[in-house]
Amino acid sequence: MAEAAKNDDLLVMSEVTKAFGGLLAVKDFSLSLPKGSLQGLIGPNGAGKTTAFNLITGIIPLTSGSVTFKGERVDGLEPYEVTRLGVARTFQNIRLFSNLSVLDNVRIAYHAHAGYSLGDSILRSRRYEQKERELTERALDFLAIFKLEDIADEIAKNLPYGQQRRVEIARALACDPALLLLDEPAAGMNPREILELMELIHFVKERFGLTILLIEHQMRVVMGICEYLTVMDFGEVIARGTPKEIQNNATVIEAYLGKGAGKSAAS
């Protein structure tokens, strides 16, 4: 716990364990994310990466350990409370509100900060009128940053895949987070879309002063944009380091390609 006190770490996970019955999905997982960093979390399928994300955002409760965000314990909080503290995420398989418009998808993210109560909206008070107008303006300005303003009225499910990703990232950022968690953002994208995505990630990181943690299988993305990597296998951290170091790490290669492969690649 002493090491968790470092001030420049936005997120600190220390010895987090999650057991599903007898299965240890995540075991003694520790991670610290300095403010403003862009880190990657990689590992073979089933390594527990998405579970780690779910533990941060509180979607599933952890068995032991602690998660600290901005110096505050967040394990045990409801997911919506974690989000309101400033953690936003996207999902492995896009989870847009698919029958709603792009604009509404973003406006929903503003709900926690709408600035008017249910009573205001039922009585249609002046505060409702004013805040609702502001909120819509803000959402449209926000969409304009992502060049999505022209499709604000489109129903989300009718958009092409790459654009849905874009909307999902925009929606997550509309929650006004300090930490953005991206779960396989490049999954299912063609090479050109991947390039656009990498640009987008760089852009939002600078524009919003974000700290980003991403899970990704596309090595091109991981090696291209991450500053630091954590590698998981069977719920445990097997390696940490810069992309260069990881590329030559025998344990990592073994985890991905099987025993024996590590030796021949390292030699």
Add this chain to the structure above:
Amino acid sequence: MELGYLFGTVLKMMALLAWIYGLLWGLAREKLWEKALTIVLAFAVIQGAMLFNVGDFSLFSAFDQGLLYQAITMTMVALGLNLIYGFNGQFSLAQWGFYGIGAYTAADITYRWTSGDASGLVVVGLGVILGAAALFGVSRLLRLKRGVPVLSAFTFYLIALVVVGVVSVFLGGEISAALSPLFGTAGAPGPLASPAALQVVFFFSVVFAGAFAAEVSFLFGLPVLSLGSDYFGIATLGFAIVVKTLLVNSDTILPFKEMKGGRGMIGIPKLTSWSWAFVFLVLVIILVRNFVRSSTGRATLAVREDEIAARAMGIDVAGNKLQAFVVGSFVAGIGGAIYAHFMGFLSPASFDFIAGFNPLIIVVFGGLGSMTGTIAAAFGWIFFLEGFLRVLLGQMGTDAPTWRFVLYPIALLLLMLVRPQGLLGTVEWGFFKAKATSKRHKAAGEGSAPESAKAGD
């Protein structure tokens, strides 16, 4: 007579639909005086039609008026259900139970009042107001301490409400005893026995009935809404059965002699006039629409679309479901109160859960997530099923009315095959429509269109 009657009924139904869409159109106007004018006109048109009697011809006979009131109560119940099921995605059979609770609560208040007893109004009024305060207070206290399990929270709310119940029965008994001289005697009625006082009491009975249903729904929904959708559906079925059973035994296991249990409650004053029905219809329409077209309403839709994503967007999913459920039940309670006072008779058999499928079918028929469709379906349903079909098939012989329950399900089957999303899908009209919001960039003329088109190929 048959063809003429059929033609007349269809025409009336069309006229009513046109009327309601005119109302929705007028309410969507920008200026306040336009809205007010719409409301006055909409009221006057029907009132005029009701007064139009020449000889033995009446444009809007007592039978038609009955259908109209039925359509209005069904509209309320179905609008509330659409909020819960269509907009929030929670399949609920409890709506009919809340409808029954509202009907019996309001009926008991006015029944007691007309027999010179203010206790119904005072006790329910006190209970509802203190109950709301207690629920609010407990929720504030619970918010101070994080992570209270839902069942513990439920227990606190339950204890608070039981205390409130005991207090209001005791206090209310004292107050109403003090009020009883004001009713006067049969020979010399006091000020509280006047017809004007009864109208005021009727208004409060409707509001309190809705509020009572809402508070019961809060208590019921709190633990049950955290279940997944299907399990929630089963739990609500249980609720509907409990309500009906309690109503059947209201004079034995519950202390309400005047409800007469399974024999049915008679002698409820028929206070539902066109004015009241219209006022409450408009209020309910405005309430539901304002709920849906707000940030909370958008959150409600988000919960329907994807609960996990909604959580990740900072939406308190459990709280949001509860809000929609309580508002929907409030509306059902109001519908029940209006129903009780135009029928003048309540039987627990009407609140059987089987009948509770009616609003469900209406909501699906009109389109899940379309308030416009719900109103159309509710009016269509009543006039189709209860109106001309009954009369038309009635000509064929005594057993023939049964045929409508063959014809009607076939119509339903066909609709589900052809349009599974319901008559209107999620299309809205007039007042219910979301305001157009993203016109701005077209006016500003920013030329980012080619770029986004490129990204979107």
